[in-house]
Amino acid sequence: MIDDTTLVDIRRDMIKFAHLQLRDATLAEDVVQEALAAALSSAREFAGRSALKTWVFAILRHKIVDQIRLQSRTTNISSLSQEEESLDQTFETLFKSNAHWSPEARPNDWGNPEESLRQQRFWDVFDACLKHLPENTARVFMMREFLEFETVEVCQELSITTSNCNVILHRARNGLRRCLEKNWFTPGEQPC
């Protein structure tokens, strides 16, 4: 049997995930509610709490995608907000005029970053960095990485061109990388 505390915990994690992607508390609550209702109304038997969680998250991902699809009809995902523009400007400042890294902006060696994956503090920083990405940029990135769409599908779903999609994903990855470098991976020795 599924007890209430388990459900409360699962629901909390679901809301966190939905909120991260949709950036709207009410919408997040709504999709989570729908996903839970759908999951609990199906007469499926679960081998354990963990199987239940996997199942509801699978449903939640579908609901989030539906919501993003809906939004993409009314908003232009590839339009640049001020935040996106400033992220792009910062990116340009990382290079010298010949488009090679300027010495102080050169990416650092993160050593064995996999070790960080076991630390809760790392995940707090990672979360904060995701939240820090501009909304539309984050949405495209998360659709690719968390909802596990192929990039072509992301472009199709959101009606953006492939080259636009590439620009957005590049912006997201570079933004995230810089945020982690600054806030988690302490700069080691300068490479090159």
Place this chain on the structure above:
Amino acid sequence: MLSCKEVTHLLSKAQDRKITLTERVNLEMHLAICNGCKNFKNQMTFLRQACQRYLKNQEKIDD
């Protein structure tokens, strides 16, 4: 010779599709002599790894 800026775009694309042979050759030539871009490449690999772990963690139940 590709510039570092071009390499960052190519490395991001490589996360999304198979890059062509010419792209691969140009990339390898650049990476052979540029530690900054080599680090960038490892960072891209790590980001993918972190995202996958993120999804896995999400389905775990904390006891």
